[in-house]
Amino acid sequence: TLGLEVTRLTWFVATIVASIALGVGIYSLGYMAEKADRSRFFAELGLFIGAMLVLVLSSSLVLLFAAWEVVGLASYLLIGFNYAEPGAPQAAAKAFLMTRIGDVGLLLGWLLALTLTGTTEIDALIGALGQLQLAAAPVALMAFLMLAGAIGKSAQRPLTGWLPDAMIGPTPVSALLHSATMVAAGVFLLLRLYPVFEVAPGALTAVFWIGAATALVGGLIATGEMDLKRVLAWSTASQLGEMMIALGLGGPLAASFHLAAHAAFKSTLFLAAGVVQEETGTRALNRLGGLIRALPFTGAVFLIAGLALAGIPPLSGFWSEEAILA
Secondary structure, three states: OOOEOOOHHHHHHHHHHHHHHHHHHHHHHHHOOOOOOHHHHHHHHHHHHHHHHHHHHEOEHHHHHHHHHHHHHHHHHHHOOOOOOOOHHHHHHHHHHHHHHHHHHHHHHHHHHHHHHOOOEHHHHHHHHHOOOOOHHHHHHHHHHHHHHHHHHOOOOOOOOHHHHHHHOOHHHHHHHHHHOOOHHHHHHHHHOHHHHHOOHHHHHHHHHHHHHHHHHHHHHHOOOOEHHHHHHHHHHHHHHHHHHHHHOOOHHHHHHHHHHHHHHHHHHHHHHHHHHHHHOOOEHHHOOOHHHHOHHHHHHHHHHHHHHOOOOOOHHHHHHHHHHO
16 A cells, blocks of 8 residues: 655654745756756756655555655766766766665565565554564564665665765755755654564664764764855754664654755755855865955854854754753
8 A cells, every 4th residue: 555644743843844845946046047958957846846745655665665765766866967067977877876775774674575575664663563563573674774774875874975975966955955965765764664663673783883984984974074054064964863863762742853954954054165266166165264254244154053053052962962962
């Protein structure tokens, strides 16, 4: 049975996706106004947003997986949008192939769930777990396979390398796909299937350590980057690692809170970075400075979002990161 299901979790994440997509769509009208292939850009963006909403709202693992793959296809098209630009086709292919590695795990995971329960409905799987109808070993295997899918999509170690390279795509793509929606799909998958992980403590431990490694490594690499969007990309990987830490420690509510807060401030940072790039013609940090005088509104927005990212009270990042620490 295929269907869409509105629960508190799916409604919450769908609202985040739709809200960020609306903001990015409005921004894209101005961003793409003078650029060629506007119709192709908006067609691919629409395909991505539709697939992402189906992914979030699906009641069945097979529909979730189908939407998951369309999201991957749309990201490939959008990252390589400027295909004549050196490195764009390679970055798109790298993202596509590295996320496919994780997708093999997700494919095997839902096939295993189908074998164990006779259905791909998520509620039926969770119900079978609640009634202790499934053996521990296959459920643990299923959790690890699903985790592989999340690692690929959310750019966790060791499949992190595609995310910074994907910054070659247009700025609205970076803001939508690589801060708020596509990379958050892995975290959403773990939230949606959290009861599976609750009965597989080994998988939750793996989630914690993978998230911790990604948060640390991503943050450290960001400090050595000299490209504005790549700094934000490594920061995104690090922040997703924090959400994984929360999930691994048994705090899905804290992970959900940080998912929403991060989507807001990181997409804002990417959109502001796009304005900087358009106005100055560069993203090299050693050539940028004093821009708040020339771009006061962009500078103020960037400052507020940057403080939220740093966890400065009373901004959202402070409360969500405090929830993870708690």
